[in-house]
Amino acid sequence: MKQIDMSQYGLNDRFMSEAAAFKNLFIGRIVSQEKGVYHVVCDNGKMIAEISGKLRYEAKSPSDFPAVGDFVMLDRDNSTWGNAIIQNILHRKSVFVRKAVGNSKEEQVVATNIDKVFICMSLNNDFNLRRLERYLSLAWDSNALPVVVLTKADLCDNLQRRLFAVDSVALGADVLVTTSMEEDGYKEVSQYIQPGHTVAVIGSSGVGKSTLINHLIGEEKLATKEICKDDRGRHMTTRRELFLLSGGGVIIDTPGMREVGMWDMSEGFENSFSDVESFFGNCKFHNCTHTSEPGCGIYEAIAQGQLSPKRWRSYQKLKTEAAFADNKDDYLSEKKKRFKNIAKINKVNRKH
CATH class of the missing domain: 3.40.50.300 (P-loop containing nucleotide triphosphate hydrolases)
Structure with missing residues (x-):
């Protein structure tokens, strides 16, 4: 049987070092998933796998289950004796x-x-x-x-x-x-x-x-x-x-996404909305909520044409959605507050 070069599939020293702690198990990578059935690739080729009862029992959320791209530890490296069993998921780098x-x-x-x-x-x-x-x-x-x-x-x-x-x-x-x-x-x-x-x-x-x-x-x-x-x-x-x-x-x-629901995050906004957050430091008060305070850096930037009102509203919407991703009622309540502030933005735009 021709051996597969797993380094081409992204296997590196970082994953090999972690895998070494699991004795009598073999490393593989999830290449596809459908209805609880996983297809994995390892040194000896591709095979079908399923998760162990222990892994299923210990999973607290969907993210605790294997996903495409995961490196996993298997009880076998070929399908001679049936489907492989996924015993562990190695730590994800991303x-x-x-x-x-x-x-x-x-x-x-x-x-x-x-x-x-x-x-x-x-x-x-x-x-x-x-x-x-x-x-x-x-x-x-x-x-x-x-x-x-x-x-x-x-x-x-x-x-x-x-x-x-x-x-x-x-x-x-x-x-x-x-x-x-x-x-x-x-x-x-x-x-x-x-x-x-x-x-x-x-x-x-x-x-x-x-x-x-x-x-x-x-x-x-x-x-x-x-x-x-x-x-x-x-x-x-x-x-x-x-x-x-x-x-x-x-x-x-990946399948086409009809919805792009936000999840709790921090670094994502710091990078994708760095232009918006750069105006926070211009606020008169350090605890400015960017709603009705005088000297707000956000509203001054909008008035001066340095920040698009659409960009600011998008930031608010995504930030709120991410913050309340696990509580729909709180999200709807916060959404109502955000819409009340749109009138203030429109008022600023009419003045300038």
């Missing part, structure tokens, strides 16, 4: 988490042990700066490096204006432009994937994630679907899956 879809108060792990997050957004129908702000906040908080990948440039008739808009919110993140008609854009994207590194691709349905991944893999691994003249394809992924690239890196494909 994890992309969002609030679960709907009214659930739980978090949902999208991908783990990632080095970069490709945030895909099309330059035509899907273009939405407020959604991009959500993705960027979650990506920065994941401990991975976000890269904005703008797709379908050939369907955009105001490219420069939209690039300027993206640059105004994608602080600290590289922005790449691709088109389904040319190869050069995809070549630039591939340079961001290094051997042994892992990239997660996220975005809404239909933005061209499947097309992008097919180009990076070099073959039609993922299906795309014709839908209309203005949109060249709709993402058909139904599960998260990890693919090995010819250059040695790996890429994680």
Whole structure:
């Protein structure tokens, strides 16, 4: 049996050192998951695995279960005697988490042990700066490096204006432009994937994630679907899956996200909204709540045209949503207070 070079799948000294503490177990990486069934790759190939009863019993939340990208300890390294059993999950170096879809108060792990997050957004129908702000906040908080990948440039008739808009919110993140008609854009994207590194691709349905991944893999691994003249394809992924690239890196494909629910975070906002938070130091009072106090740095910045009211309202909304991610009633109460302050912002704008 041909041995697999696990270093191509991101296995490094850090994970090997931790794995050494588990005697008589074998290290593998989760490459896909569907309905409680895990597909893992290890030295001797790929096999199906399930979690142990102990791991299931000790799990306190969905994030305690294995996810695509996790390095796990298995009771076997081949499928000769049946499915493998996942006994342990090694500590994650990074994890992309969002609030679960709907009214659930739980978090949902999208991908783990990632080095970069490709945030895909099309330059035509899907273009939405407020959604991009959500993705960027979650990506920065994941401990991975976000890269904005703008797709379908050939369907955009105001490219420069939209690039300027993206640059105004994608602080600290590289922005790449691709088109389904040319190869050069995809070549630039591939340079961001290094051997042994892992990239997660996220975005809404239909933005061209499947097309992008097919180009990076070099073959039609993922299906795309014709839908209309203005949109060249709709993402058909139904599960998260990890693919090995010819250059040695790996890429994680994720289903299109209809909702981008915020989860409790700190570093994510410090990076994605550093422009907003930079005005906090200009407030007259150190405990300013940025609502009705005189000398508020935020409202002075808005009045002087240094800060967009939409940008400030987006910051407030996402901050509130993240702070009350586990309590819907408190979130709705805080949301009502925030809307009352919109009148003050509008009043400031009318005066100037």
